[in-house]
Amino acid sequence: MAFSRLAAVAALCIYALAFAAAAPAAEQMRIVSLAPSVTEDLFALGAGPEVVGVSQYCDYPPQVRDLPRVGSFLTPNLEAIIALRPTLVVGLELSSDVRQIRALNSMGYPVLLVSDDSLQQIETSIEKVGDRINRGTQARGLVQQIRMQIAAIRERLAQVKPVRTLMLVGHQPIVAVGPGTYLDELMRIARADNIAAAVGQQWPHLGIEFIIAMRPQVILDGSMGSDAHSTDDFWKKYPTIPAVRDNRVLSYAEDPMLHPGPRVAQSLEIIARKVHPEAWPREVAGADE
Amino acid sequence: MNAPAARPAPVSHLTRARLFSILGALTILLIVCAIAGVLFGSAHISLVTAFSDPASPDHAILFAARLPRVLMGVIVGAMLAAVGTALQALVRNPLAEGGILGISGGGALGAILALVMAAKLGGGEALVPICAFATALLSTVAVYRLAMVDGQLEPFTLLLVGVIFNAFWGAAIMLVNSVVNFYYAHSILFWLMGSLEAPTYGEAATVAGLGLAGFAVLMYRARDLNLLSLGDESAAELGVDVDRLRRTIFVATSVMVGAAVSVSGIISFVGLIVPHTLRLMFGADHRLLLPASLIGGAAFMVAADLLARVAIAPAEIPVGAITALCGGPFFIYMLRREGRRPLSL
Numbered sequence: 001m002a003f004s005r006l007a008a009v010a011a012l013c014i015y016a017l018a019f020a021a022a023a024p025a026a027e028q029m030r031i032v033s034l035a036p037s038v039t040e041d042l043f044a045l046g047a048g049p050e051v052v053g054v055s056q057y058c059d060y061p062p063q064v065r066d067l068p069r070v071g072s073f074l075t076p077n078l079e080a081i082i083a084l085r086p087t088l089v090v091g092l093e094l095s096s097d098v099r100q101i102r103a104l105n106s107m108g109y110p111v112l113l114v115s116d117d118s119l120q121q122i123e124t125s126i127e128k129v130g131d132r133i134n135r136g137t138q139a140r141g142l143v144q145q146i147r148m149q150i151a152a153i154r155e156r157l158a159q160v161k162p163v164r165t166l167m168l169v170g171h172q173p174i175v176a177v178g179p180g181t182y183l184d185e186l187m188r189i190a191r192a193d194n195i196a197a198a199v200g201q202q203w204p205h206l207g208i209e210f211i212i213a214m215r216p217q218v219i220l221d222g223s224m225g226s227d228a229h230s231t232d233d234f235w236k237k238y239p240t241i242p243a244v245r246d247n248r249v250l251s252y253a254e255d256p257m258l259h260p261g262p263r264v265a266q267s268l269e270i271i272a273r274k275v276h277p278e279a280w281p282r283e284v285a286g287a288d289e
Numbered sequence: 290m291n292a293p294a295a296r297p298a299p300v301s302h303l304t305r306a307r308l309f310s311i312l313g314a315l316t317i318l319l320i321v322c323a324i325a326g327v328l329f330g331s332a333h334i335s336l337v338t339a340f341s342d343p344a345s346p347d348h349a350i351l352f353a354a355r356l357p358r359v360l361m362g363v364i365v366g367a368m369l370a371a372v373g374t375a376l377q378a379l380v381r382n383p384l385a386e387g388g389i390l391g392i393s394g395g396g397a398l399g400a401i402l403a404l405v406m407a408a409k410l411g412g413g414e415a416l417v418p419i420c421a422f423a424t425a426l427l428s429t430v431a432v433y434r435l436a437m438v439d440g441q442l443e444p445f446t447l448l449l450v451g452v453i454f455n456a457f458w459g460a461a462i463m464l465v466n467s468v469v470n471f472y473y474a475h476s477i478l479f480w481l482m483g484s485l486e487a488p489t490y491g492e493a494a495t496v497a498g499l500g501l502a503g504f505a506v507l508m509y510r511a512r513d514l515n516l517l518s519l520g521d522e523s524a525a526e527l528g529v530d531v532d533r534l535r536r537t538i539f540v541a542t543s544v545m546v547g548a549a550v551s552v553s554g555i556i557s558f559v560g561l562i563v564p565h566t567l568r569l570m571f572g573a574d575h576r577l578l579l580p581a582s583l584i585g586g587a588a589f590m591v592a593a594d595l596l597a598r599v600a601i602a603p604a605e606i607p608v609g610a611i612t613a614l615c616g617g618p619f620f621i622y623m624l625r626r627e628g629r630r631p632l633s634l
Contacts, residue, residue: 075467169475170475170476171487172404172417172476172479172486172487173475173476173479173484173486173605173607174486174487175475196603199603199604200604201604203475204603204604205475205604205605205606206603206604206605207330207331207354207486207598207602207603207605208353208354208486208487209330209331209332209350209354209355209598210331210332210602210603212332212346212349212350212353212354213331213332213333213334213346213350215346234487237353237487237489238349238353238354239349240344240345240346240348240349240353241346241349
């Protein structure tokens with residue numbers, strides 16, 4: 001009796017163990033992400049545990065730092081990707097190397113490409129990724145949440161006057177945020193009139209005299225490779241620019257600003273607070289940015 | 290490639306009148322280019338406002354944006370062209386220019402490393418030109434040591450070592466490009482293509498000082514450079530200490546290229562097109578050719594930079610792309626117009 005009971009328990013244990021081992025294996029995906037924004041999408045949708053490889057630039061959320069790297073998204077390493085036996089590779093449409101994508105496809109690794117040049121595309125990307133990894137509901141929830149955050153900021157800024165703004169990603173050379181980028185769209189929502197809007201390139205390389213002539217009231221300078229101090233050194237040569245004269249050359253961090261993913265509303269809020277601090281009146285006195 | 294030693298360079302008789310009339314004409318050309326460079330740009334300014342109201346944007350555009358930039362164009366263009374002239378005579382090779390010494394590549398790598406390190410360690414951007422100059426000179430020392438054969442600076446070895454160094458530095462820059470964040474790509478391209486963007490008067494003065502010192506040395510040895518075109522042995526027979534001449538010119542041109550690359554990156558073709566065009570027009574006497582290159586290089590660079598600023602305004606084109614795009618075809622035209630006569634050095 002005792003023996004058969006023991007055997008039954010043992011059998012149950014084995015069954016349970018086998019089930020526990022088999023069940024996740026049935027659904028668990030092995031996803032390789034080729035871009036920081038895609039990695040963020042995946043983690044925000046709760047697929048973090050299924051991400052097995054990321055690009056060299058992925059740094060958010062913090063747990064991705066321990067994941068294997070498969071190269072940059074301009075030049076992903078094919079062998080490193082294959083070695084991870086992915087069931088899905090997700091990259092960016094624009095910056096992916098067509099030959100590598102073709103190679104991955106021909107070897108039977110499914111590839112999903114998304115875009116992030118506008119808010120609409122960022123939302124579509126989240127939904128496309130969500131649908132592909134069986135988290136469509138979460139994806140739509142996340143998009144809804146982003147829309148609500150953006151709507152809240154829109155509402156807060158409803159009464160403020162637009163401010164002539166220049167947003168830079170570097171000043172040697174001077175590369176600005178131009179039309180057709182999600183950052184240009186965020187600037188518009190933040191009621192920041194982009195002085196580079198008429199230039200007609202997504203990331204125009206501008207001359208300093210154009211900037212002097214356009215008289216921006218705020219300059220958001222995210223130039224890589226410079227601390228706030230050296231940014232001052234650069235701008236103080238041009239004191240007639242209103243933003244320089246009024247001490248409104250403001251720096252921003254690359255993260256999350258240049259990550260067009262689920263934290264896009266946060267980026268919007270950073271721009272809005274810098275350009276229109278008056279719209280956050282209670283915090284102006286205490287908080288020091 | 291190497292001009293046969295037996296064929297003497299066609300040195301037209303250099304009179305004071307010829308010297309002054311050619312240099313005068315080139316100076317007028319430079320002044321026209323410089324005035325155009327100051328008058329035109331992506332923004333339209335009123336000179337009246339610029340001079341009468343120091344708080345106006347017109348004033349800022351003229352004095353803080355255009356004038357330093359035109360000045361820097363004058364200085365960098367003059368130096369690159371003069372260096373090209375001297376180096377072509379030095380190694381007796383028409384392909385010689387600042388780039389072939391491996392100096393500009395080293396300078397660009399130093400600038401890019403400083404840029405990346407400044408981001409990591411929080412240093413200032415002011416370090417970038419200093420680092421560029423330092424690595425350009427380090428690269429020079431290395432090339433110089435490696436090009437020494439039996440205690441003599443050997444022109445072919447120098448040419449080869451320089452070319453290989455430049456390729457090596459280019460590869461190192463690409464390596465840096467692939468390990469750092471891709472947002473640096475713009476800055477890296479900036480150093481590789483060259484640009485005269487947003488200089489300060491202080492930078493212009495420093496580079497001009499180094500450039501003039503180097504140029505004084507070149508002018509002092511101009512007559513010996515003429516003799517060098519007869520071949521090492523003939524020059525030596527005529528009393529030139531060839532090895533010493535090579536070392537002197539090498540050091541002088543290195544300092545000049547190092548200074549130029551530290552503020553403007555690698556601007557190619559100027560050191561090639563300007564000297565050859567002027568040589569085709571006025572002959573190969575370095576007493577005339579060196580100052581003519583100095584002035585002609587300045588005029589060419591200011592014109593190229595004006596085009597870089599206005600062609601797709603308000604966006605800009607790297608000036609190095611303009612020098613190559615415009616200079617290349619013009620040079621080919623000059624070369625073909627000369628007909629069957631081979632290039633003389």
